[in-house]
Amino acid sequence: MKVTNIYCLLIIFLVCVTSSSLTQARSKSSTKVIAVHAETRTCFSRRSPCFLHRLTCPRQCPSSHPKDPKAKVCYIDCNSPICKAECRNRKPNCSGRGAACLDPRFIGGDGIVFYFHGKSKQHFSLVSDPNLQINAHFIGLRPSGRTRDYTWIQALGILFDSHALSLEATPAASWDEQVEHLKFSYDRQQLNVPKGYSSSWTSANENLKIERTESRNSVIVTIQEIAEISVTVVPVTKEDDRIHNYQIPPNDCFAHLEVQFRFFELSPKVEGVLGRTYQPDFKNPAKPGVAMPVVGGEDRYRTSSLLSADCKSCLFSPVVGLNQDLDSMKDLGILDCRGSTIIGQGIVCKN
Numbered sequence: 626m627k628v629t630n631i632y633c634l635l636i637i638f639l640v641c642v643t644s645s646s647l648t649q650a651r652s653k654s655s656t657k658v659i660a661v662h663a664e665t666r667t668c669f670s671r672r673s674p675c676f677l678h679r680l681t682c683p684r685q686c687p688s689s690h691p692k693d694p695k696a697k698v699c700y701i702d703c704n705s706p707i708c709k710a711e712c713r714n715r716k717p718n719c720s721g722r723g724a725a726c727l728d729p730r731f732i733g734g735d736g737i738v739f740y741f742h743g744k745s746k747q748h749f750s751l752v753s754d755p756n757l758q759i760n761a762h763f764i765g766l767r768p769s770g771r772t773r774d775y776t777w778i779q780a781l782g783i784l785f786d787s788h789a790l791s792l793e794a795t796p797a798a799s800w801d802e803q804v805e806h807l808k809f810s811y812d813r814q815q816l817n818v819p820k821g822y823s824s825s826w827t828s829a830n831e832n833l834k835i836e837r838t839e840s841r842n843s844v845i846v847t848i849q850e851i852a853e854i855s856v857t858v859v860p861v862t863k864e865d866d867r868i869h870n871y872q873i874p875p876n877d878c879f880a881h882l883e884v885q886f887r888f889f890e891l892s893p894k895v896e897g898v899l900g901r902t903y904q905p906d907f908k909n910p911a912k913p914g915v916a917m918p919v920v921g922g923e924d925r926y927r928t929s930s931l932l933s934a935d936c937k938s939c940l941f942s943p944v945v946g947l948n949q950d951l952d953s954m955k956d957l958g959i960l961d962c963r964g965s966t967i968i969g970q971g972i973v974c975k976n
């Protein structure tokens with residue numbers, strides 16, 4: 626009994642101390658009476674420079690899952706050596722790195738803006754790496770007298786480990802934002818992601834999560850330790866049509882995707898229209914100072930379908946389960962591979 630009493634007192638004491646210091650902090654920082662309980666976040670990947678660091682979310686974005694859809698979210702880039710929580714939007718930022726918006730305008734990993742037109746009704750690899758392939762299906766039109774197609778990204782096909790995910794903007798004659806224009810498939814089966822802000826779907830092995838960032842037409846896809854992809858479906862607006870003279874027909878609003886990618890473990894050899902701009906020594910062929918720098922590569926990056934990795938420069942060849950196996954072997958001391966390299970499907974131990 627005595628011991629329990631002492632514990633009770635101790636707990637009451639601790640609660641008092643904590644709450645009074647919180648109150649002090651609050652009254653110092655602002656006069657508004659808003660209880661800001663900033664979350665702490667951490668990185669669970671051993672490869673991360675921030676592995677198990679506890680990072681407190683900034684006051685401007687105390688939560689990683691705010692109730693207000695417009696609020697910024699707390700985010701840590703587990704790949705960055707800075708190890709600091711920061712605020713960001715959950716919707717694609719078409720001016721940010723890794724964006725693919727409009728008639729596709731990309732912003733490379735090197736921060737350089739470029740256009741890749743591709744061709745309407747064809748597929749091109751945006752990213753191709755040993756454990757990640759992201760293809761895009763282009764839609765578009767060619768008004769008479771023009772020399773090329775005007776194109777938009779209608780769908781994304783994503784391959785990782787042994788899995789396949791697709792996200793598609795469904796065609797519509799006219800845009801109605803109350804209507805869902807997003808369609809998903811996982812491992813080639815139609816996938817139903819519950820509607821409503823913040824609803825989500827998680828794969829059985831928990832490696833893949835799709836979360837809505839609006840009640841419809843906007844999601845964030847997280848492939849654990851590989852990539853995070855914000856996607857929003859938008860139409861080609863009358864305004865855009867007028868400015869660029871696309872000559873959009875009255876029976877199709879060319880619903881397409883605005884996308885922003887964040888990658889967590891690309892290899893230095895990564896390929897693809899956007900992927901190659903993440904190579905450490907990449908020289909962007911987009912000419913600086915040109916209003917609309919266009920890059921080619923149609924022949925190197927064309928794939929035969931949304932979910933195939935058969936382009937000339939494609940690198941996708943997943944080694945399923947390798948990472949887990951390697952980790953457990955290292956833990957057990959079976960494999961001592963200091964200075965090892967992983968080449969294609971095999972492991973080379975240089976001891």
Ligand SMILES: *[C@@H]1O[C@H](CO)[C@@H](O)[C@H](O)[C@H]1NC(C)=O
Binds near residue numbers: 714722
């Ligand atoms: C989008 O990204 C750009 C470039 O990083 C940045 O300057 C801008 O503030 C961002 N926009 C929003 C709304 O966060």
